Amino acid sequence: MNDIIQVLACGLLMGLVYALIALGLTLIWGVVEIVNFSHGDFMMVAMYLVFTLYSFLHLDPLFSLPLVAVAMALIGIMVHKLLIRPVLKAPMLAQIFVTFGLMIFLRGLAQFIWGPNYKVIPNVLISGSAMIGPIYLGWPQLMAGLGAVLGTIGVIWFVHRTETGRGLRATAEDRETAGLMGIDPERMFAWTWAIGIGSLGIAGALLANFFYIFPEVGGVFGLIAFVTVALGGFGSVGGAFAAGIIIGLVQVLSGFFINPAIKDIPVYSIYLLIVILRPQGLLGKF
Amino acid sequence: MENIRKALVQSSWGYKLLALFFLSLLLYPFIITNPYWINLMITVLMFVALGQSWNWLGGYAGQISFGQAAFFGLGAYTSTVLLIRFHVNPWIGMGAGAVVAVAVAFVIGYPVFRLKGHYFAIATIALGEIVRIAFDNWKVVGGASGLELPLLRSSLLNFEFVSKVPYYYIALALALVAYGVTFWIEHSRLGYYLRAIKEDADAARSLGINLTRYKFAALMLSAMMAAIMGTFHAQYYLFIDPPSTMGLDLSILISLVAVIGGVGTFWGPLVGAFVLIPISELTRSFLGGSGQAYNLILYGGLIIAVAVLQPGGLWALFQRLGKREVSGPMPPAPKKEESHAAP
Amino acid sequence: MPLLEIKQLVKRFGGLLANDCVDMQVQKGEIVGLIGPNGAGKTTLFSVLTGFYRPEQGIVLFEGHDITGRSPEWLCHRGLARTFQVVKTLKGMTVIENVMIGAFVHTARTREARQRAEELLRFGGLHEKRHMLAGSLTIADKKRLEMLRALATEPKLLLLDEVMAGLTPVEVHEAVALVKRLRDRGISIVLVEHVMEVVMPLSDRVVVMASGRKIAEGKPAEVVRHPAVIEAYLGEKYARRQTT
Numbered sequence: 001m002n003d004i005i006q007v008l009a010c011g012l013l014m015g016l017v018y019a020l021i022a023l024g025l026t027l028i029w030g031v032v033e034i035v036n037f038s039h040g041d042f043m044m045v046a047m048y049l050v051f052t053l054y055s056f057l058h059l060d061p062l063f064s065l066p067l068v069a070v071a072m073a074l075i076g077i078m079v080h081k082l083l084i085r086p087v088l089k090a091p092m093l094a095q096i097f098v099t100f101g102l103m104i105f106l107r108g109l110a111q112f113i114w115g116p117n118y119k120v121i122p123n124v125l126i127s128g129s130a131m132i133g134p135i136y137l138g139w140p141q142l143m144a145g146l147g148a149v150l151g152t153i154g155v156i157w158f159v160h161r162t163e164t165g166r167g168l169r170a171t172a173e174d175r176e177t178a179g180l181m182g183i184d185p186e187r188m189f190a191w192t193w194a195i196g197i198g199s200l201g202i203a204g205a206l207l208a209n210f211f212y213i214f215p216e217v218g219g220v221f222g223l224i225a226f227v228t229v230a231l232g233g234f235g236s237v238g239g240a241f242a243a244g245i246i247i248g249l250v251q252v253l254s255g256f257f258i259n260p261a262i263k264d265i266p267v268y269s270i271y272l273l274i275v276i277l278r279p280q281g282l283l284g285k286f
Numbered sequence: 287m288e289n290i291r292k293a294l295v296q297s298s299w300g301y302k303l304l305a306l307f308f309l310s311l312l313l314y315p316f317i318i319t320n321p322y323w324i325n326l327m328i329t330v331l332m333f334v335a336l337g338q339s340w341n342w343l344g345g346y347a348g349q350i351s352f353g354q355a356a357f358f359g360l361g362a363y364t365s366t367v368l369l370i371r372f373h374v375n376p377w378i379g380m381g382a383g384a385v386v387a388v389a390v391a392f393v394i395g396y397p398v399f400r401l402k403g404h405y406f407a408i409a410t411i412a413l414g415e416i417v418r419i420a421f422d423n424w425k426v427v428g429g430a431s432g433l434e435l436p437l438l439r440s441s442l443l444n445f446e447f448v449s450k451v452p453y454y455y456i457a458l459a460l461a462l463v464a465y466g467v468t469f470w471i472e473h474s475r476l477g478y479y480l481r482a483i484k485e486d487a488d489a490a491r492s493l494g495i496n497l498t499r500y501k502f503a504a505l506m507l508s509a510m511m512a513a514i515m516g517t518f519h520a521q522y523y524l525f526i527d528p529p530s531t532m533g534l535d536l537s538i539l540i541s542l543v544a545v546i547g548g549v550g551t552f553w554g555p556l557v558g559a560f561v562l563i564p565i566s567e568l569t570r571s572f573l574g575g576s577g578q579a580y581n582l583i584l585y586g587g588l589i590i591a592v593a594v595l596q597p598g599g600l601w602a603l604f605q606r607l608g609k610r611e612v613s614g615p616m617p618p619a620p621k622k623e624e625s626h627a628a629p
Numbered sequence: 630m631p632l633l634e635i636k637q638l639v640k641r642f643g644g645l646l647a648n649d650c651v652d653m654q655v656q657k658g659e660i661v662g663l664i665g666p667n668g669a670g671k672t673t674l675f676s677v678l679t680g681f682y683r684p685e686q687g688i689v690l691f692e693g694h695d696i697t698g699r700s701p702e703w704l705c706h707r708g709l710a711r712t713f714q715v716v717k718t719l720k721g722m723t724v725i726e727n728v729m730i731g732a733f734v735h736t737a738r739t740r741e742a743r744q745r746a747e748e749l750l751r752f753g754g755l756h757e758k759r760h761m762l763a764g765s766l767t768i769a770d771k772k773r774l775e776m777l778r779a780l781a782t783e784p785k786l787l788l789l790d791e792v793m794a795g796l797t798p799v800e801v802h803e804a805v806a807l808v809k810r811l812r813d814r815g816i817s818i819v820l821v822e823h824v825m826e827v828v829m830p831l832s833d834r835v836v837v838m839a840s841g842r843k844i845a846e847g848k849p850a851e852v853v854r855h856p857a858v859i860e861a862y863l864g865e866k867y868a869r870r871q872t873t
């Protein structure tokens with residue numbers, strides 16, 4: 001019994017991180033209507049930034065988190081202005097391959113700068129485990145879950161309570177009408193990319209506490225993010241949160257009851273089932 | 287009108303160039319005897335065929351797929367398992383692999399095909415990964431350790447050779463088959479229908495075209511060709527495992543060859559394969575592991591450039607450059623406003 | 630037995646009742662004009678007839694068989710073809726290739742399809758332009774192309790959606806001649822039109838729709854004097870004036 005609680009707790013914590021990652025993706029999808037195939041790989045970049053700050057400045061991930069988040073937000077805006085804006089009106093093929101190319105490019109860049117080997121940040125401030133009731137949970141994982149929740153709450157608050165956030169929702173709902181009412185789509189897109197990639201900065205810093213860092217780390221996270229977004233509903237921020245937790249749980253339960261090696265198969269299968277049977281996901285836009 | 291004008295003007299040196307190119311391909315192993323370079327060309331030709339197979343689905347039918355490697359791997363595994371366990375001849379195994387791939391495409395394709403654009407692309411990634419993970423953990427077919435093909439006497443019947451040269455000619459033949467099928471598609475009803483579907487799906491439906499049926503036809507052909515190349519791969523390398531035959535990297539490379547070359551064009555995959563594969567192989571040989579980084583940066587940059595600047599790919603670029611070099615007077619552009627003439 | 634029979638057709642879009650209990654018949658060999666002010670539901674009716682929308686209620690019978698809810702491609706094979714209000718030529722393909730697409734309904738062989746297309750282009754007067762890209766044609770030629778393309782599918786019933794819109798008087802004259810020749814080939818036609826000078830002389834019968842309902846039907850001369858029709862187009866004042 002304790003085993004299952006242990007497993008569920010781990011899944012929950014991981015799921016919260018998935019939720020944060022998916023948040024940015026669903027936001028970009030909903031507002032800009034671009035599918036960001038390179039989403040996971042931006043998180044990889046964030047992790048490497050954290051690693052670099054640690055290597056050169058001995059800055060613990062906890063402290064570099066805000067720096068990396070802001071840096072990633074700026075990178076997000078840059079990506080939008082340089083690469084996404086030109087293809088907003090282009091055929092879908094061009095849009096797919098721009099972010100797809102970015103994915104490949106980022107992995108190559110990471111491998112070029114930092115090499116292909118797995119890296120890890122030793123001696124992080126937050127380490128060790130806590131005993132909560134009958135189970136052990138690593139402090140880094142707990143902080144990751146907590147940080148993810150805070151980050152998610154932050155984004156949801158922004159989207160629902162601020163003027164800009166309302167602008168984002170309006171643009172996601174109906175870009176033309178929002179434009180006619182004075183909401184500049186360009187500004188909204190820039191904000192979306194800033195938040196979307198910035199949140200990856202947070203997620204990356206949180207994961208860097210305990211996860212291996214390597215060029216392809218963004219791959220699986222990216223694909224899981226797609227599944228999460230599909231399950232939660234494209235464009236739905238609240239949906240991404242709920243879905244992230246569900247996916248996290250499904251993943252660990254599959255690993256526990258069937259086989260850890262195939263734990264991703266049920267997760268990917270969820271994507272297929274959802275888009276075929278219930279395309280709007282749980283709380284989706286359409 | 288444009289196509290005919292171009293063909294007429296270019297036919298004198300265009301066809302000659304093509305003939306020369308084909309002749310050099312035919313004589314290649316006798317000119318360049320170093321096995322390393324023959325291996326390179328074999329890989330190039332494999333990707334010509336694979337790129338074309340992707341092109342049928344992605345370029346002509348408009349369904350972008352990043353799961354082509356799954357069919358490739360299924361073909362490789364089917365023929366290899368039949369060979370190892372039941373001593374089935376690899377050529378027959380090749381046919382069986384094609385059948386398996388088509389069957390899987392049919393069963394999975396049906397629900398997935400309804401998805402549009404991005405959703406379909408992601409679904410193909412998900413499916414490809416599911417297949418790879420499944421095979422990675424399926425002890426019966428070797429799991430992560432893969433399968434080694436038995437060393438048989440070198441012969442055409444056994445589909446195994448000591449020298450690389452026969453493999454080269456088989457690869458060339460398969461690439462020609464891929465091109466033959468492409469030619470047939472372009473000139474058949476299937477090709478016309480696929481173009482109509484891409485242009486305007488509603489208009490196509492009002493003209494009696496069942497969208498799913500014809501896109502499916504493209505999918506079947508695509509799956510078959512990929513599976514056949516999978517068997518070739520198995521017989522050539524005499525070793526298969528899930529990462530090398532079903533990996534996402536392979537699917538991505540196949541799509542890059544077709545898209546960078548020029549998606550939906552006849553010559554695109556050829557151009558793409560001849561440009562990308564040598565770069566990839568050579569950087570790997572001379573720069574080792576770090577060479578991969580250069581490859582990825584280059585491919586990533588190229589595909590972004592293609593997407594943003596020239597969606598027609600390198601082929602369209604060549605065409606534009608070629609037009610400037612054409613000498614002689616151009617025929618006058620066809621007049622547009624002639625509707626007031628009596629019908 | 631009428632070629633086409635529509636019984637109590639209802640099509641709703643959320644709160645909007647686009648087609649409200651519409652009844653209509655088309656006999657073989659007829660040209661039926663479908664007129665009415667903007668928003669009357671004419672194009673919606675076409676889209677329901679040709680399988681792009683499913684009606685909420687009602688049936689459509691074609692040659693006596695129930696075809697309600699069938700797909701556009703199925704209907705095309707049964708002999709029901711249409712043109713579109715906003716022209717849908719296959720822009721990236723040539724004129725002859727466009728018509729070939731239609732011809733492929735009855736043959737799988739490219740050579741045959743091309744021959745059929747050539748014949749039709751000659752019949753319809755677009756033969757000299759056959760290798761031009763469809764996207765580069767004038768609007769009149771595009772509409773003509775759409776008609777010929779639909780003709781290539783060998784329809785029994787052809788639904789023409791505003792084929793005269795945007796045409797100069799000379800072009801209208803040519804288009805009317807083409808429609809007449811289509812009828813002479815044995816094709817029944819329903820045409821939606823706003824250009825009155827065209828619909829009235831061309832149609833054997835006219836059906837008038839307004840606000841989703843059929844408000845009048847009959848010979849062109851009768852329909853023009855019908856008070857409901859005048860009211861729909863010009864308002865109550867004029868309708869009353871007519872009857873006093």
